[in-house]
Amino acid sequence: MKKIFLRIVYTILLTFSIHSVMANEVDEDQLAPDFSLQQLDGTLFKLSDYRGKKAVYLVFWNTWCAYCIKKVPMLKTIQTQFTDKIKLIAINTSRKDSVHESKQFQQQFNINYALAFDHNKKVTSLYQVFGVPTAFIIDINGVIRYRDGIPTDISPYLAKWNQKQ
Numbered sequence: 001m002k003k004i005f006l007r008i009v010y011t012i013l014l015t016f017s018i019h020s021v022m023a024n025e026v027d028e029d030q031l032a033p034d035f036s037l038q039q040l041d042g043t044l045f046k047l048s049d050y051r052g053k054k055a056v057y058l059v060f061w062n063t064w065c066a067y068c069i070k071k072v073p074m075l076k077t078i079q080t081q082f083t084d085k086i087k088l089i090a091i092n093t094s095r096k097d098s099v100h101e102s103k104q105f106q107q108q109f110n111i112n113y114a115l116a117f118d119h120n121k122k123v124t125s126l127y128q129v130f131g132v133p134t135a136f137i138i139d140i141n142g143v144i145r146y147r148d149g150i151p152t153d154i155s156p157y158l159a160k161w162n163q164k165q
Helices: 002-023 066-082 099-108 119-126 155-161
Strands: 036-038 044-046 055-061 086-092 114-117 134-138 144-147
Touching: 036 114, 055 066, 066 086, 066 155, 099 114
Parallel strands: 055 086, 086 114
Antiparallel strands: 036 044, 055 134, 134 144
């Protein structure tokens, strides 16, 4: 009887824990949590600085991630074609990586978009990123429009993402 009671209590607690985590998940149609990070070029990136100015394409990545490497050409194209309509920043989660490795990656792949390194995984945790790459589109109003599943061709969406409300 005691074992059955403990299993029921455990199941209830686990269910509430899962619902609590899911309820607090950083997801689409929510206001994006603000953060600041120093970019690899030494300049400061602050998400709220782009509110009212332009949308932000936020990508979490690592140097050892094969899928992240596959995204590089697409991200470089977006940076080249749409730099005036969307801010692109890629944040290294710092999992099994270093600033030095990130800078080597930047040189090796001739990265033309902003890179930052998330010391102590603060922003990675804030955005509840568990796997890489994980990408977000944050519109001009600071609202998350995509958490992954971002269309490869973003051009038809830029006007909507940059529409002030």
